[in-house]
Amino acid sequence: MLRPWKVSLGERIDASRDTPIYLQITQALIRDIESGRLPPGSFLPSSRELATALSVNRKTVVLAYEDLISQGWLSSESTRGTMVSSLLPGSQRRDNPVAEAEASPCADYRFEAGPTRPLAIPDGKGLKIDEGTPDGRLLPPDLLNRAYRAAILLTSRENRLQYRDPRGSERLREAVAAMLRSERGLRVTARNICITRGSQNGIFLASQILLRPGNAVAVEELTYEPAVAAFRACAAEVVSVRLDREGIDVEHLERACRRHPVRAVFLTPHHQFPTTVSLRPERRLRVLDLARQFGFAVIEDDYDHEFHFDSQPLLPMAAYAPAQVIYVGSLSKLLLPALRIGYLAAPEEVIDAIAHRVSLTDGMGNGLTEEAAAELIENGELRRHARKVRQIYASRRETFADALASELGPIVDYAIPDGGLAFWLRFHRPADLARIEATAPAMGLRFASSRSFATHDKAASGLRFGFASLTPHEARAALRCIRQAAG
Ligand SMILES: Cc1ncc(COP(=O)(O)O)c(C=O)c1O
Numbered sequence: 001m002l003r004p005w006k007v008s009l010g011e012r013i014d015a016s017r018d019t020p021i022y023l024q025i026t027q028a029l030i031r032d033i034e035s036g037r038l039p040p041g042s043f044l045p046s047s048r049e050l051a052t053a054l055s056v057n058r059k060t061v062v063l064a065y066e067d068l069i070s071q072g073w074l075s076s077e078s079t080r081g082t083m084v085s086s087l088l089p090g091s092q093r094r095d096n097p098v099a100e101a102e103a104s105p106c107a108d109y110r111f112e113a114g115p116t117r118p119l120a121i122p123d124g125k126g127l128k129i130d131e132g133t134p135d136g137r138l139l140p141p142d143l144l145n146r147a148y149r150a151a152i153l154l155t156s157r158e159n160r161l162q163y164r165d166p167r168g169s170e171r172l173r174e175a176v177a178a179m180l181r182s183e184r185g186l187r188v189t190a191r192n193i194c195i196t197r198g199s200q201n202g203i204f205l206a207s208q209i210l211l212r213p214g215n216a217v218a219v220e221e222l223t224y225e226p227a228v229a230a231f232r233a234c235a236a237e238v239v240s241v242r243l244d245r246e247g248i249d250v251e252h253l254e255r256a257c258r259r260h261p262v263r264a265v266f267l268t269p270h271h272q273f274p275t276t277v278s279l280r281p282e283r284r285l286r287v288l289d290l291a292r293q294f295g296f297a298v299i300e301d302d303y304d305h306e307f308h309f310d311s312q313p314l315l316p317m318a319a320y321a322p323a324q325v326i327y328v329g330s331l332s333k334l335l336l337p338a339l340r341i342g343y344l345a346a347p348e349e350v351i352d353a354i355a356h357r358v359s360l361t362d363g364m365g366n367g368l369t370e371e372a373a374a375e376l377i378e379n380g381e382l383r384r385h386a387r388k389v390r391q392i393y394a395s396r397r398e399t400f401a402d403a404l405a406s407e408l409g410p411i412v413d414y415a416i417p418d419g420g421l422a423f424w425l426r427f428h429r430p431a432d433l434a435r436i437e438a439t440a441p442a443m444g445l446r447f448a449s450s451r452s453f454a455t456h457d458k459a460a461s462g463l464r465f466g467f468a469s470l471t472p473h474e475a476r477a478a479l480r481c482i483r484q485a486a487g
Pocket of ligand 1: 201273330332
């Protein structure tokens, strides 16, 4: 008979935790069995002894023992007591939590292609300057409420809340395809659409099917860092291409293609992220020529297509080069980022390959939210909401430009953007920017680091200032805070 096990559970049982005490005893015993401290065949103290040692009610220990017996961890040996089941294999592991953490295979992956900037601008007091997100306060909760209610009623009646097509809700794909045909000139049907969890998910899925380790992806020297992180996660080489005031430098892109195996080029041609300029038609055509010549795909991230204030927006590149472009869109800027509704438009076989990836990761997306989004498109509410917020944002852009000129005019260089929800601010003196970044957070201002857009050390730095999510009053307060921080 094995020696009785020395009770050492005391320090692991804590009545103030949310976990019931009987469950804490159960967990601690399993952990000791798993670590080898309690080998198969060893006897446990009687329930009375353990209850006294732990200062708990005996019934609590009895409950823990009974649970463990019914699960097969312990066995009851009638008169001899309760022991660790002799059917369990002996443990190979030393009871050393530090060694255990080091040996864990998770340790190898923990920081793989790790985050190069904080996962999010932290929530908290004070004002947050985002990179161009909508003002969630402008979306009446009742609008969403009604859309979800209608979606629940319809899908329940038709028994459609089941496992289904990884490309997403048929109804939403039809609605998105119709919208892309009528408003953006894309020649697509539902078969060319895959619904995604926001455009970030779309970018990730596109990179998964395009990029293999060692392939290169070209990005502008200032760009959307989470996209770069997605490319790096595919072990692709990220090649930085020069950017000027009119967008990507196409001559430099061509030289990059001659030197690297470029399989994809990531662009935000509608409003370059972060600098906000629209890519001019001649450069778009040149990029497409290069795509045909070097055999790369363009990942066209059209994250804020709905917001263009001074003129009609240029049609997406996907409208005239559907075979070369994987088009990425989203409802995050028009409705809310938290809905996580985005979409990809691409040739059918590309969409099928992407849908296969979806089936490997989350299986099928969020059917209920997709149906609610389809409801909003079909009943015209999305279009009405777009009209309303476009007017509000256009006016916020004007008042922001005035406030910017009066608060920061002498120290920043900027252009009023034709569209989108953000300004790009470049500081005449880098020292001003450094002072702002060092002192503004203590004054209650939260924003992304100016380095988070740069793909190399020498790239210009600046602040991307989302104006749409702030009321004019809040925006002026944020600008004043920046001015004070600049000293
Ligand atoms: C350029 C760009 N691409 C993609 C995204 C991701 O948006 P979402 O995944 O919410 O559609 C954002 C969000 O701000 C963005 O600015």
